[in-house]
Amino acid sequence: MSQGVEELDEGLPRNVSDLAERVLKLAKEHQVTLVTAESCTGGLLAAVLTDVSGYGRVFDRGFVSYSDEAKCDLLGLEREMVDDCGAVSEPVARAMARGALDRSEADLAIAITGFAGPGGDDDEEGLVHFCLARSEGDERHREKHFGAIGRDGVRIASLETALTMMLGALDEAN
Numbered sequence: 001m002s003q004g005v006e007e008l009d010e011g012l013p014r015n016v017s018d019l020a021e022r023v024l025k026l027a028k029e030h031q032v033t034l035v036t037a038e039s040c041t042g043g044l045l046a047a048v049l050t051d052v053s054g055y056g057r058v059f060d061r062g063f064v065s066y067s068d069e070a071k072c073d074l075l076g077l078e079r080e081m082v083d084d085c086g087a088v089s090e091p092v093a094r095a096m097a098r099g100a101l102d103r104s105e106a107d108l109a110i111a112i113t114g115f116a117g118p119g120g121d122d123d124e125e126g127l128v129h130f131c132l133a134r135s136e137g138d139e140r141h142r143e144k145h146f147g148a149i150g151r152d153g154v155r156i157a158s159l160e161t162a163l164t165m166m167l168g169a170l171d172e173a174n
Contacts, residue, residue, distance in 0.1 A: 012048070013156060019163035020048045024055040026170035027108070034166070035106035036062040037075055037096040039087065039113040040128060041158050048159060060106040065096065071113075075099030088113050090129055090141050097133035108169060109133045110162045114144075116154040128158050132165045140165065 027034055036046045046062025049055075065071040068082050076099045077092065085091045096111035114128030126146035133139045142165060146157045 012159075016048065016156065016159050016163065019160065019167060021052055023163055023166045023170060024049065024052055024058050026167065027058045028055055030170060032058070032108050032170060033060045033104075033106040034058060035060045035100045035104040035109045036162075037100035037109060037111040038062065038064050039066055039071070039096075040116040041112050041155050041162075042066060044155055045110070045112065045159055045162055048163075060104045063096075063100055063103070071096060071099075074103070076102065088115055088123070088127055088129060090131075090143065093129035093131040093141060094133070094139055097131040097139065101133055101135055107135045108166065110166055112158050112162055114154065114158065116158075117151040118148075126154050128154065128161070130158075130162055130165060132169055134169070140169070 034049060038045055043062060043064040049059045063074050065074045068087050071077045071082060071087065072079050075096050077095045081095060082092060093111045093113050096113060097109040100109040100111060111131045112128060115123045115125050118125050125148045128144045128146065130142040131139055142161065144161055146154050
């Protein structure tokens with residue numbers, strides 16, 4: 001690949017860095033701006049997308065909404081929905097993606113919410129919901145069950161899934 005991920009490259013699998021570069025390249029070619037709404041990944045996706053030089057105009061912003069309150073405050077989610085559905089659910093992932101688009105100038109949003117590590121009694125470790133949303137209204141949800149592969153394992157697997165979803169959407173824009 002071209003410029004490479006400079007700072008985070010040491011701790012990331014090569015395929016994640018390569019996926020990020022491919023996403024940014026296609027987004028630039030198609031003049032698509034990106035926004036992220038992250039919970040369990042804690043901003044890692046935004047960091048990966050901003051660590052590649054030469055694509056500053058492609059990435060608009062990233063929202064790290066780790067707590068339920070942050071999801072409501074930053075992304076405009078209704079507290080009742082979060083309470084009723086749970087923060088790790090399809091409706092919340094969809095609302096996070098839509099909220100990120102509504103609060104940015106981006107064309108394409110990706111939202112990630114999940115349980116990266118052991119949680120409460122009813123929390124499934126490794127369960128992650130993703131939603132990719134376009135400004136024109138199209139949304140795609142994906143649910144993954146990564147299992148008990150550790151916090152880092154779930155986060156890296158989540159990055160791969162999110163970047164792959166973004167790449168697929170950008171490929172379709174061709």
